[in-house]
């Protein structure tokens with residue numbers, strides 16, 4: 090299968106590497122000059138769960154690829170998705186499947202501006218990845234990658250992608266309710282990520298504070314209200330808080346990605362997490378004051394650090 094990875098940063102390189110190793114015809118797409126240069130000259134250096142490897146890979150800018158793809162995995166940050174979709178229109182055919190595993194909310198609606206819903210496969214992943222230097226990445230975990238077609242008639246297409254992910258060791262799993270998984274993952278990012286970024290500490294330390302229970306239930310209650318009213322998804326607040334606490338015990342002394350974004354002076358995805366909940370609640374006729382305040386505080390931190398955001 091001809092596969093493009095639209096956004097070949099941390100996660101994109103890890104997915105591209107695994108897919109190519111299992112025999113797929115993969116092209117990495119990015120616009121980061123030094124990263125493209127290093128991968129073109131030296132191959133991709135990648136460490137997967139502590140094991141180093143080097144793989145020759147095709148990589149170019151989106152406008153330099155001139156072939157229709159069978160499938161495209163989008164792997165920008167949330168705020169880059171629209172620009173990426175504009176720049177890859179020429180490699181999208183009538184049946185090209187777009188697979189979206191980004192964190193955050195509202196991506197299906199963005200993708201529908203560019204491709205028919207029948208060709209969109211939504212999902213979540215719990216693989217983790219990072220970039221150590223241009224052309225040098227690491228990729229960790231066991232997965233899974235949960236996927237579901239966006240219209241009922243396209244289940245076979247989603248199953249085909251699940252199968253490819255399984256064969257490549259990425260642990261693809263078909264989900265009957267990926268919308269629920271997406272909301273639950275958004276709760277993880279909207280609590281752990283946002284609080285660690287604001288309090289400038291690890292998950293372990295945030296979850297040991299005396300105010301953790303009230304912070305978690307205040308945020309999750311707002312996510313659950315929007316999930317129910319907007320998407321008909323039932324997120325049980327108590328069960329979600331219990332899940333978050335159990336997860337926090339497993340990940341422990343880790344700085345989540347939003348903390349790392351601020352530390353590296355990069356914009357965060359807050360507008361697609363707590364910010365999306367605050368915006369949606371207004372549209373739906375109620376308020377989400379905790380999510381609004383968290384979003385304002387993260388943007389204030391971005392301003393103080395001189396980070397340019399798209400807001």
Ligand code: NAD
Nearest residue numbers: 096097098099100119120165166169172173191192217218
């Ligand atoms: P990243 O910033 O490492 O990679 C994004 C890449 O996209 C960058 O290399 C950037 O240059 C490229 N890009 C952006 N816009 C582009 C454009 N218009 N044209 C060409 N290239 C473009 O991000 P990441 O960490 O891989 O995360 C991607 C998504 O996956 C995010 O939504 C993130 O929250 C989610 N996610 C990440 C992890 C992780 O551990 N890194 C885990 C789960 C989910």
